Amino acid sequence: MTTLLEMRNITKEFPGVKALDQVNLKVEQGEIHAICGENGAGKSTLMKVLSGIYPIGTYDGDIHYEGDVAAFRTLSDSENRGIVIIHQELALVPDLSIAENIFLGNERAANGVINWHETNARTEELLKKVGLAETPTTKVDSIGVGKQQLVEIAKALSKDVKLLILDEPTAALQENDSRKLLDLMLELKSQGVTCIIISHKLNEVRYVADTVTVIRDGQTVSAQAAKGLSEDKIVADMVGRDMTHRYPEHVRSPGKMLMEVDGWNVWHPEHGDRQVVKNASFNVRAGEVVGIAGLMGSGRTELAMSVFGKSYGRKISGSVKLHGKEVDVSKVDRAIDAGLAYVTEDRKSLGLVLEETIRFNTTLANLEEVSKGGILNKNEETKAAERYREALATRTPSVFQKVMNLSGGNQQKVVLAKWLFTEPEVLILDEPTRGIDVGAKYEIYTIINDLAAQGKGVVMISSEMPELLGMCDRIYVMNEGALVGELTAAEASQERIMSLIVSE
Incomplete structure (x- = not known):
């Protein structure tokens, strides 16, 4: 096989943190290559280095792509070479049509005038490729998350993609939609498109991947053929310990009736x-x-x-x-x-204020507890945040860290802390x-x-x-x-x- 991409000794540092430490990744032409690792292991950082979001000069090491040393300074640089990344948080504009989203920033236009006939005709071709029956004029907010994910792939295909990177593509999907997307990846592979998939769903990794690279604590732990590779081996490489028992043992003795919901009816808000x-x-x-x-x-x-x-x-x-x-x-x-307390499924949009600190988020649902006469007591707020950081073993240098800089698992602990603080x-x-x-x-x-x-x-x-x-x-x-x-x-x-x- 021909090597399409090789990342050699990639090291990336942020203030006080070495996110990547001599990471190596080798991807062959036409394969599906899975990257696995715990949250915070460095997977997304590595892909941001590859795609030019972190430009050359901000990291050490070399990227070799299609036989050349790559020097990507922007996302456009990597896209112009056929590298397209689809992030876990979809980048579609809900109020625009499928066609408008697919060609946003890449409009089919002449003299500043969009050619809608060409735009819609090309969109129809792309939708057929990804197995969507929707019309090009369908608004994105009227289709489900599974179909939106396919629109993102159609958008990637419109850019003549050679290397498609999917970051947790099935995280928000049901089993049927997940299987459709994975089958589409296999179809794209048969057409010569190389894919990198970042996923925590190991059964899906084993379904599509040819090779699995595991990253732990910013370092490459293993790179091996997926065929015959067990989930237990991948997990052991990811966490550095055996996790035969995925669920902690427990013995419960439920007590008295606590909550009863009876005859509950709800109508759609719109x-x-x-x-x-x-x-x-x-x-x-x-x-x-x-x-x-x-x-x-x-x-x-x-x-x-x-x-x-x-x-x-x-x-x-x-x-x-x-x-x-x-x-x-x-x-x-x-x-x-x-x-009652409710931990939302969408922690980033509805559960947390990402730009704010752990301390700010922890007390947000129960400010009265750390206030007197309407004035917030910062010392009490810090004590409360520290108490829950310790109780939930949140990995962070301090409670003054912005939540946006935490891994997904640690963000979830902050959401839990916020609601546990309401007792x-x-x-x-x-x-x-x-x-x-x-x-x-x-x-x-x-x-x-x-x-x-x-x-x-x-x-x-x-x-x-x-x-x-x-x-x-x-x-x-x-x-x-x-x-x-x-x-x-x-x-x-x-x-x-x-x-x-x-x-x-």
Whole structure:
């Protein structure tokens, strides 16, 4: 095989941190090459070096591409050579059409006038390549995340891509959409496109990858053929220790009934004729972890957000009881006062203020606790943030670090700290381990087990069925807005859950 890309002894330093230390990466023409590693290992930093986001001169080492030494100073430099990176946070403009997004900054125009006939015709060709039936004029905000991911790939193909880099491409996707995207990667490979995929989903890595490179603590640990490579070996390389047991052992004895939601109905906030939660009833006992399974769009998040201060939906009806007494959850502050907390699935947009510090974010949902007479006590705020940093083992030099500079797993710990500081009785976790690696997941699972051991009630929403099976005492199954089944841990299996979903 011909080597398309070789990164030799790449070292990249930030103030006080060596993010990459003599990293080597070799990618062959026409292969799918997976890069695995824990959050903060240096994977994304390496790709930013490759794509010119971190330009030549800001790092040590050499990049050899198509037989030449590459000197990328900007993202445009790498794109002009056929290197296109698709980040985990999609860079599409929701209010623009698919065609407008695909050719944004690369317009088909003459004398400053866009040729819409050519733009739409070329878009149709690209959509056909990625398996989308939508029209070029369809607005991006009207299609799901899975299809938006395919639009991003169509956009990459419009730039005559030779090396396509996908950073956690399936993190927000359901299993069906994930498989479509992975199959598309295999199709692109057959057409001669080389791919680099960064992923925490090791079953997907083994499905598509020819080679797997593992990076740990900014250094290359291993690079080996994917064929015959076990997930346990990849995990051991990623975390530097054996992780045969992906879920921490626990023995739970659920106590008294803690929360009861009865006859809960929610209507879409914009489409008044569409009911998104239909007569849902569920309960949680003290010291119990209760899961909610279901496909994307089943109504899980809508249920959680509407219960938490009616922060989603219209015409909401039903009751919420804590300790047998009905409580007021009509507003977020009232839900917090009642003893509820909600960790959103979108920590970056809705869970955190990324430009602010760990200290700022930790106390944000309970400022009264660190204030007197409306004046914030900075010393008390620092003490609180330090207490939770230590309790959750958040990896950071100090609580004055900006949250945007933390890894995904440590960001998630800050979100948890923010809500734990409100001292809730019931904590609703929506996709609590999305986009974080296996080592950080284990730490989050341990925190969940500790909360249950303290007598808290935990509601856990997850798209990863093995996660629900490994962590929950009971699992409710949701489909098309309704809770269609309830399984104990002993009864539950992936097959039982899926059969409840498809039988409705």
